[in-house]
Amino acid sequence: MYWSKVATTEQEFDAIAALNYETFVEEIPQHEQNADKRLVDKFHAENTYVVVYKHTEIIGMVAIRDQRPFSIDQKIGAVEGHLDEALCKYLCEIRLLAVKKAYRNGRVFTKLATAIYRYFYDKGYTACVISGTVRQEKLYTDMGYKQFAPAVGAKEARFLPMVLTRKDSAVFRERLREKNAVFYPGPVALENEMGQSVLSHRSVQFEHELTQMKQGLCQVTKAQCVIPMLGSGTLANDAMLGQLKSDFPESRGLFLSNGEFGNRLIKQAEQWNLMFDAIDFGWGQPFLLEKIEQQLQTSSYHYLVFVHSETSNSVMNPLEQLAELATRYGAVLCADCVSSFGAVDFSMEHVHYATASSGKALGTIAGLAFVFCKEAPKQSEVPLYLNLPYYVEKNIPFTLPHFFVKAVNEALQAYPERFQVLQKRAELVRNADLPIVASSPIIATLQHEDIPKIIETCELNGFYLHSDSSYLKARQSAQISTIQPTFERDFKKLVELFSTIVKTL
Incomplete structure (x- = not known):
């Protein structure tokens, strides 16, 4: 080599x-x-x-x-x-x-x-x-x-x-x-070149393809309703939190965090002036269900919000157990599923609102944000672009590029088999001779005292780990995602390179 x-x-x-x-x-x-x-x-x-x-x-x-x-x-x-x-x-x-x-x-x-x-x-x-x-x-x-x-x-x-x-x-x-061999958790490399489309979002053909996309998304997630928006997962989270403000204007919520994206959700909630309490379990630490239940007993919370797959530290948080807790204490469960959607075969059946995006595990181009709903929201006071009931009422209220919808429909054809593909990839990562400190179905976190040198050397050879985020640099960490199309080929070479680099440090 x-x-x-x-x-x-x-x-x-x-x-x-x-x-x-x-x-x-x-x-x-x-x-x-x-x-x-x-x-x-x-x-x-x-x-x-x-x-x-x-x-x-x-x-x-x-x-x-x-x-x-x-x-x-x-x-x-x-x-x-x-x-x-x-x-x-x-x-x-x-x-x-x-x-x-x-x-x-x-x-x-x-x-x-x-x-x-x-x-x-x-x-x-x-x-x-x-x-x-x-x-x-x-x-x-x-x-x-x-x-x-x-x-x-x-x-x-x-x-x-x-x-x-x-x-x-x-x-x-x-x-x-x-x-280049890329191991980013998004955006994902595209296997087929994608061209611009001039099909109008007001045309009958577009409406047909949009309906097909919504049905496919709901089939994969078992959600009752999905609202697509032009934007990123962060936009979807803002729309979800804005809807909670309208649904529960005088009620209190409980937010859970154990990483970067849980903290971001809390920051977004603060900007929406939501009334809520928060439990921070510490970076990468598992949620303690007993502690959550104790907090739910202290007050009347109407909604419980968390990140399903905390990619910042490769922790998968327990959706089903939290759904049971929320139901027991009369709260609705809301989840940021931006990284878990398309990666793990789970049901949104008991989730009130959940968010996702097109450019992660689904394996296609970034650009569409999704808000999944147990029931279609009926009223909201938030600005029009984030107003979920307005999307439900108008179906296509704003410009939605056709090539995004087409790309998602093509990506959905890989399901449910893609779940098994990603699961096998996750097993390859867990069994590899790498300094892995945590792993989830789509991303693993590596730590090494010489990680900056290792990253530099990997990049010099065309292997790009996820490492530029400030929270990773602060912890001498890098990450490997399994969602890229050439993962099997690239990962084998990466493991060989990583092992050889360490021998020369």
């Missing part, structure tokens, strides 16, 4: 010095020989080294540096004298591109090139310059570099000043995007 990494250890730096000597002393005579057969670059302390491994052996490298003067400045003068001003806003230099002789094949050079594109682009450089050896001109040209000044150097070691622009790098990155 070939893979790339930013060098961080003394063992890696020693291997770099050995490869540097082999290439730029013994092969290209730029420096004097020495007994140690090691060459430490004069800019070593300022270099960032990207290396290519074969399993646990370093076989290729490149150095990236953005401190001036560049080595190429000393050969041709300041590069700004040869390049457009726009390219010079944030420059770096790439040097010491080297590959062991036994591994000079297309795969290794491709690994180096793709690592350069990803690192250079993600750091925000406007361009990078390089002194490319004349004999490797085609290689650099194929990588997107262009000569911008006359060749320099002695005859036996002649170099071409070349530049890779951010624009040219973006072209190569776009080609790489199709090869």
Whole structure:
């Protein structure tokens, strides 16, 4: 297995010095020989080294540096004298591109090139310059570099000043995007290209497809009614909370939380000026049903609100038990099912209101929000766009793009078999040799003391874990979702890469 990494250890730096000597002393005579057969670059302390491994052996490298003067400045003068001003806003230099002789094949050079594109682009450089050896001109040209000044150097070691622009790098990155392995919990990659549709949302055909979509959604969830809206799951939650304010204007509710999205629900409820109490069980901690029942006994609550699948920490909260508790104490149950909908085969039959969206486990494009109802709401004082009874009355009150409805109908054809597919994927994750601290049917949370380095290395190799959210960064965590279409293929490679990375830390 070939893979790339930013060098961080003394063992890696020693291997770099050995490869540097082999290439730029013994092969290209730029420096004097020495007994140690090691060459430490004069800019070593300022270099960032990207290396290519074969399993646990370093076989290729490149150095990236953005401190001036560049080595190429000393050969041709300041590069700004040869390049457009726009390219010079944030420059770096790439040097010491080297590959062991036994591994000079297309795969290794491709690994180096793709690592350069990803690192250079993600750091925000406007361009990078390089002194490319004349004999490797085609290689650099194929990588997107262009000569911008006359060749320099002695005859036996002649170099071409070349530049890779951010624009040219973006072209190569776009080609790489199709090869990326993504483990986000949303949005989901689409297996088939989706085109724009000009079918009017006022047409008979659209109304037919919308009815088909609603029936399919209710069949999967066992809900009595569903109201689709143009927006995200957060919009659906706002519409649900606004409806609770109209349904129970003088009544109190109870909110439960054990993660980021439970806390967000509480914040939304505060903005709606709902009257409620809240129980925070702590990050990732299970709901204590006895404590909830004790709280229900202390006051007359008319609604109980919680997040079914708390994706921030991979906890699945107990919908059926909460439904029983709510019924026992005369409250209605309302659930944020944005992450559990389409992932788990559960019934909304006893849930008063539940929310979901199209861009998660359902496996299609994000853009539609759903509010599932046990009974169609009949009155509301909230603004029109969030007014659920108005949606019921008008059926299609506002513009609803046809391609969203079509996409959901196509996704629904995968059910109920998709439930089994996601269940098997969840089992693969739970049984993998990974530092998993919690898992739910669609997402697992990993923790490791070197998780930032692991994430950086995974991304350098085109494997994208869910890790950018602030709540994950604060806890040295990353997550793997099972909802992406190429999960089985990508996950096997990820496990191998993850294991190999850890061995080199």
